[in-house]
Amino acid sequence: PLPGEFDNASESFSISGKPATALIACTYLFVASYAPTFGPVSWIYPSELYPLRVRGKAVALATSANWAFNFALAYFVPPAFQNITWKVYILFGVFCTAMFIHVFFMFPETASKTLEEVENIFDDSTPGALRLIGTPAWKTRVNRDIHHTESGNVDPEKLATLNAYHAEDNTTIPPLSDEAPKV
Structure with a gap:
């Protein structure tokens, strides 16, 4: 066998x-x-x-x-x-x-976060981002003031307010920029 x-x-x-x-x-x-x-x-x-x-x-x-x-x-x-x-x-x-x-x-929580926000969590050049690794999911959340439409469009003016932060000390991860990523 x-x-x-x-x-x-x-x-x-x-x-x-x-x-x-x-x-x-x-x-x-x-x-x-x-x-x-x-x-x-x-x-x-x-x-x-x-x-x-x-x-x-x-x-x-x-x-x-x-x-x-x-x-x-x-x-x-x-x-x-x-x-x-x-x-x-x-x-x-x-x-x-x-x-x-x-x-x-x-494992950090990724629900309701954009792919760019998740990338910021793991980006070691973003101040304070890597400390979210090992932070229980219930201690991370997203503060959103963005209105998505059915097509997935995001209001560019509201994009600047998008950020993720650590719930215990309220330090923010820098907001996303409108610039294209450098390759």
């Missing part, structure tokens, strides 16, 4: 009764919590983080890494179930908990 395949019925297992009900409930709970959170975010977040000049390559690299780890999991899980059985769920639970804590405390 190929690695990760069960070669006979004795290597697979059957669960019945309350453990089976718990397994089904936990599976539904996982899907219900993963589908609206980390599922789509793992595809959207990388595309928001990188500047335009490297965005395509960076997202391709992030997608490749995502698929490489999914492929590795396909080979890891069947032998893991064979060797450590139900403890595989504990292993995944520990990793999911660690990932939740890491993301909750270390």
Whole structure:
């Protein structure tokens, strides 16, 4: 058999009764919590983080890494179930908990921010921007006085008031300029 395949019925297992009900409930709970959170975010977040000049390559690299780890999991899980059985769920639970804590405390919020604002957060030449990395998402917010239209146009006069700031000390990241980025 190929690695990760069960070669006979004795290597697979059957669960019945309350453990089976718990397994089904936990599976539904996982899907219900993963589908609206980390599922789509793992595809959207990388595309928001990188500047335009490297965005395509960076997202391709992030997608490749995502698929490489999914492929590795396909080979890891069947032998893991064979060797450590139900403890595989504990292993995944520990990793999911660690990932939740890491993301909750270390990833800056990008919702409702323009791509330029997100780029300013990671731009080390912008005073105070890098300190937002590691700031919990609920402590960063956007102060907006811009009116977007259906076409996505932004009033140029209001563009100067667009800024992001750190909620604890109210220091602002410099507003965006109307100048084209230097390449």
